[in-house]
Amino acid sequence: MSNKxxxxxxxxLHLFNNFNRKIAYLSCLNSATGTLSEAKQAHAxxxxxxxxxxxxxxxxxxxxxxxxxxxxxxxxxxxxxxxxDLFSFTTLINASSKFKNFHRTLTLLVKMLSGRLFPDTxxxxxxxxxxxxxxxxxxxxxxxxxxxxTGLASDSLVESSLVHMYIKCSALKYAHNVFNxxxxxxxICGSALASGYAxxxxxxxxxxxxxxxxxxxxxxxxxxxxGMIAGFNQSGHFLEAVLMFQRMHSDGIECDGVxxxxxxxxxxxxxxxxxxxxxxxxxxxxxxxxxxxxxxxxVDMYGKCGCAxxxxxxFEEMEKKDVGxxxxxxxxxxxxxxxxxxxxxxxxxxxxGMELNVxxxxxxxxxxxxxxxxPVALELFxxxxxxxxxxxxxxIPSLLPACASFAAxxxxxxxxxxxxxxxFTDDVYVCSALIDMYSSxxxxxxARQCFDRMPRRNLVCWNAMLGGYAMHGMIKExxxxxxxxxxxxxxxxxxxxxSLLSVCSQCGLVEVGQSYFNSMSKDxxxxxxxxxxxxxxxxxxxxxxxxxxxxxxxxxxFEPDACVWGALLSSCRVHHNMQLGEVAANRLFALEPKNxxxxxxxxxxxxxxxxxxxxxxxxxxxxxxxxxxxxxxxxIEVKNRVHMLLAGDKSHPQMAQILEKLNKLSMxxxxxxxxxxxxxxxxxxxxxxxxxxxxxxSEKLAVVFGILNTSPGTALTVMKNLRICGDCHTAIKFISRxxxxxxxxxxxxxxxxxxxxxxSCGDLW
Numbered sequence: 143m144s145n146k147x148x149x150x151x152x153x154x155l156h157l158f159n160n161f162n163r164k165i166a167y168l169s170c171l172n173s174a175t176g177t178l179s180e181a182k183q184a185h186a187x188x189x190x191x192x193x194x195x196x197x198x199x200x201x202x203x204x205x206x207x208x209x210x211x212x213x214x215x216x217x218x219x220x221x222x223x224x225x226x227d228l229f230s231f232t233t234l235i236n237a238s239s240k241f242k243n244f245h246r247t248l249t250l251l252v253k254m255l256s257g258r259l260f261p262d263t264x265x266x267x268x269x270x271x272x273x274x275x276x277x278x279x280x281x282x283x284x285x286x287x288x289x290x291x292t293g294l295a296s297d298s299l300v301e302s303s304l305v306h307m308y309i310k311c312s313a314l315k316y317a318h319n320v321f322n323x324x325x326x327x328x329x330i331c332g333s334a335l336a337s338g339y340a341x342x343x344x345x346x347x348x349x350x351x352x353x354x355x356x357x358x359x360x361x362x363x364x365x366x367x368x369g370m371i372a373g374f375n376q377s378g379h380f381l382e383a384v385l386m387f388q389r390m391h392s393d394g395i396e397c398d399g400v401x402x403x404x405x406x407x408x409x410x411x412x413x414x415x416x417x418x419x420x421x422x423x424x425x426x427x428x429x430x431x432x433x434x435x436x437x438x439x440x441v442d443m444y445g446k447c448g449c450a451x452x453x454x455x456x457f458e459e460m461e462k463k464d465v466g467x468x469x470x471x472x473x474x475x476x477x478x479x480x481x482x483x484x485x486x487x488x489x490x491x492x493x494x495g496m497e498l499n500v501x502x503x504x505x506x507x508x509x510x511x512x513x514x515x516x517p518v519a520l521e522l523f524x525x526x527x528x529x530x531x532x533x534x535x536x537x538i539p540s541l542l543p544a545c546a547s548f549a550a551x552x553x554x555x556x557x558x559x560x561x562x563x564x565x566f567t568d569d570v571y572v573c574s575a576l577i578d579m580y581s582s583x584x585x586x587x588x589a590r591q592c593f594d595r596m597p598r599r600n601l602v603c604w605n606a607m608l609g610g611y612a613m614h615g616m617i618k619e620x621x622x623x624x625x626x627x628x629x630x631x632x633x634x635x636x637x638x639x640x641s642l643l644s645v646c647s648q649c650g651l652v653e654v655g656q657s658y659f660n661s662m663s664k665d666x667x668x669x670x671x672x673x674x675x676x677x678x679x680x681x682x683x684x685x686x687x688x689x690x691x692x693x694x695x696x697x698x699x700f701e702p703d704a705c706v707w708g709a710l711l712s713s714c715r716v717h718h719n720m721q722l723g724e725v726a727a728n729r730l731f732a733l734e735p736k737n738x739x740x741x742x743x744x745x746x747x748x749x750x751x752x753x754x755x756x757x758x759x760x761x762x763x764x765x766x767x768x769x770x771x772x773x774x775x776x777x778i779e780v781k782n783r784v785h786m787l788l789a790g791d792k793s794h795p796q797m798a799q800i801l802e803k804l805n806k807l808s809m810x811x812x813x814x815x816x817x818x819x820x821x822x823x824x825x826x827x828x829x830x831x832x833x834x835x836x837x838x839x840s841e842k843l844a845v846v847f848g849i850l851n852t853s854p855g856t857a858l859t860v861m862k863n864l865r866i867c868g869d870c871h872t873a874i875k876f877i878s879r880x881x882x883x884x885x886x887x888x889x890x891x892x893x894x895x896x897x898x899x900x901x902s903c904g905d906l907w
Contacts (some may be wrong), residue, residue: 247268248273263299267300279311282308282311302330305320314342337366340369341377343377343379372400375405380412383405399430402433406440409421432462435466438466439470445478453471472487481515503529516545523537538561538575546581570599571602576592577592577606586614599632601638613892615645636671639670650684659674672702675694692722702729708740710726711723714743715750738770778847787843788840803849811880839869841860841867841870856883858886874896878897
C-alpha cells in the first residue's frame with residue numbers, strides 16, 4: 143500500500159472517530175438535564191469535541207446553566223461566542239426574568255440590541271416583566287413603543303405583560319388603555335386592573351372595570367373577588383370591602399379563607415362587631431374555624447372591636463396555635479390595655495417552645511412601651527437578642543419611647559449603635575424615634591445631629607425636631623426649624639402648630655403665639671383643634687391674662703375638654719386665682735371624676751390662700767371618690783442603671799446619706815439667700831415641719847443621689863412623673879451653683895436646664 147493511500151485511510155479513520163465522539167457527545171448533552179455537575183461535564187465535553195460554538199450546543203449549555211442560576215458561567219459562555227444568536231439570548235433573558243434577576247435581564251437586552259438582534263414575542267414579555275419588577279416605567283414605555291412599531295404589541299402575552307407592568311408602576315391609566323385594546327381580554331388582566339384601582343382607592347374605576355368584565359364575557363373568579371376586597375381594605379375603604387364581600391355572597395360565590403380574612407380586617411377597622419359576629423358564623427359554616435389565617439383575623443377583629451373576652455375565647459379554641467395567631471392576640475390585648483395578660487400570653491407560649499418571631503417580640507416591646515412598662519420593654523429587647531431574634535426597623539422605634547420615658551439614655555444609645563450597624567438610620571421612622579429619644583433624655587444637641595444627618599426627611603422628622611425644641615423651651619431654635627421646614631417646602635400640620643404654641647406658652651410670648659394661632663387658618667387652611675386652644679389658654683393664663691383666657695374658651699367652636707379646663711386651672715394655681723380656679727375645678731370634676739390631679743390643684747390654690755377648711759373639704763371629696771394623690775416619683779440614670787426615688791420613701795439603701803447631704807446643702811443655700819417656699823406643703827402644720835416635708839420631694843432626693851454617686855462636675859439628668867414644685871425649682875437652682883453642676887430636670891411640662899443658679903425656663907413654667 144502506498145504512503146498516500148495510508149495517509150488517506152488514517153484521515154478517514156480520524157474523521158470517523160471524531161464523528162462518533164460528536165454523536166456520542168450530542169446524545170450525552172441531550173440527556174444532561176439534572177445536576178450542576180452534569181452541566182459542567184457537558185460544557186467540558188463540548189470544548190473537547192470542538193462543539194462549544196455550535197448554536198444548538200451553546201443554547202443547550204446556556205439552558206443548563208440558567209436552570210441552576212449559574213448566570214456568571216452562562217455569561218462567559220455567551221460572550222465567548224463570536225456571534226451569539228437570538229435563541230441564546232432568549233434562553234438567558236427568560237431564565238433571569240423567571241428567577242427575578244431583573245437587572246441582568248435588562249443588561250442582556252442591551253447586549254442583544256448592541257449586536258443588532260431585536261426582541262420577539264418570546265423575549266418582549268420577559269423584559270417588560272423586568273421593567274415591572276424594577277418599577278422602570280420609562281423603559282417600559284419604550285418597550286411598549288417598540289411593540290407597537292413592530293406589531294408585537296398585539297400578541298396576547300405581550301399585552302398581558304404590559305397590563306401588569308403598568309399596574310405595578312402605578313400607571314393605571316396606561317394599563318386600562320392596553321386592556322381596552324386587547325383582542326381577547328382575560329380574567330387575569332381584568333382582575334389585576336380592578337384590584338389595582340381598588341388598592342389606589344379609586345372606587346369608581348375599580349367597580350367599573352369589575353362590572354365590565356361580565357359584559358365582556360369574562361366571569362370573575364375567586365381571585366378576582368378577593369383582589370377587590372383586599373384592595374379596598376389596603377386603601378382604607380373598609381366599608382367598600384365589606385360591601386364587596388356581601389355582594390360576593392349574594393352572587394353565590396363561595397368564599398375561602400382569603401376572602402374571610404380580608405373582610406375581617408376591614409370589619410375590625412370599622413369596629414363593627416355585629417358584622418364581625420356574622421362573618422364569624424359564616425366562617426364556621428364554611429368549615430374555616432381551623433384555618434390559621436382566619437383565626438388570626440378573628441382575634442384581631444375582636445380586639446379592634448374591644449371584645450377582649452371573645453378574643454381570648456377564639457384563640458383558646460384554636461386546635462394548633464401558631465405564631466401568627468399568638469401575635470394577633472398580643473396585639474389585641476395591648477389595644478385593650480390588657481398589658482399583663484399580653485405579657486402572660488407571650489411568656490406562656492415562649493416557655494412552651496413556640497418559635498416566636500420578630501413580630502412577636504416587637505409587638506410585646508411596643509405593648510409594654512406604650513403602656514408605661516418601660517423597664518419590661520428594655521428587658522424584653524435584651525432577651526430578644528439573647529434568643530437570637532434580630533430586631534428590625536420597626537423594633538427600634540417601638541423600644542426608643544421606653545428609653546425616652548424612663549430616662550434610660552444608655553439603652554437609647556445602645557439602640558442607636560445597633561441601628562447604625564444594621565443600616566436602619568436611613569429609615570425616617572427610626573431617625574424620628576431617635577430624635578425624640580435624645581430630646582426626651584435631655585440631649586437636644588444629639589437629637590439635632592441625628593436630624594442633620596438624615597438623607598431624607600418627612601413631616602414626622604420635622605415635627606420630632608420641632609417638638610424636641612418645644613420640650614426644652616428653646617423658642618429661637620423652634621422658630622428657626624419651623625422656618626427651615628417652610629423653606630424646604632414641607633407644609634406644617636396640626637402637630638407642628640401644637641409644638642409652636644406650646645413653646646410660646648412656656649416662654650410667655652403672647653403676641654408671637656397669637657400670631658401663629660391666627661396664621662394656622664389664614665396661611666395654611668388648618669382649623670384649630672382642641673389641643674391648640676389648650677395651648678392658647680395656657681399661654682394667656684401663664685401670662686396672667688386669666689379673664690382673656692376664659693373669654694377665649696367661651697368663644698371656642700366646641701365645648702372645652704379636660705385639657706383646656708386643666709390649662710386654665712393650672713394657670714389659676716400659678717396666679718392664686720381662687721374664684722376662676724373653682725369654676726375650672728368643678729368642670730374638671732364632672733369631666734374627669736377619677737383624676738386626682740384636679741383635686742390636688744384646687745387644694746394647692748386653697749393652701750396658698752390659707753383656706754384650710756376648704757382644702758380639707760376637697761380632700762374629703764377625694765376620699766369619698768376613692769382617690770389618692772399620685773406619689774411624686776423621680777428617675778436618674780447613674781452608671782447605666784436607672785434609679786427610682788419616691789417622695790417620702792425612706793426605704794432606699796442610701797437614704798440616710800441623701801438626707802445628710804441634703805441638710806448640708808440646705809444650710810449652704812440659706813446662707814446664700816434661699817428661703818423654703820412652704821406654700822407647696824398642703825398640710826396645716828408648723829413651718830419647721832413644712833420645711834422637713836419639702837426635703838422629701840423626689841426631685842431633690844434624685845439630684846442629691848446623683849451628686850453622691852457621680853464625679854464632681856458631672857451633669858445630672860432627672861425625670862419626674864409630676865410637675866416640679868416651686869420650692870424644688872428654687873432649691874435646684876441654688877444646688878447647681880453650689881455644686882457647680884449642670885442639672886437637667888424633666889417634668890410633665892418641659893425640661894429645666896439648671897446651671898450657675900439659673901434655669902432655662904426663666905422661672906416661667
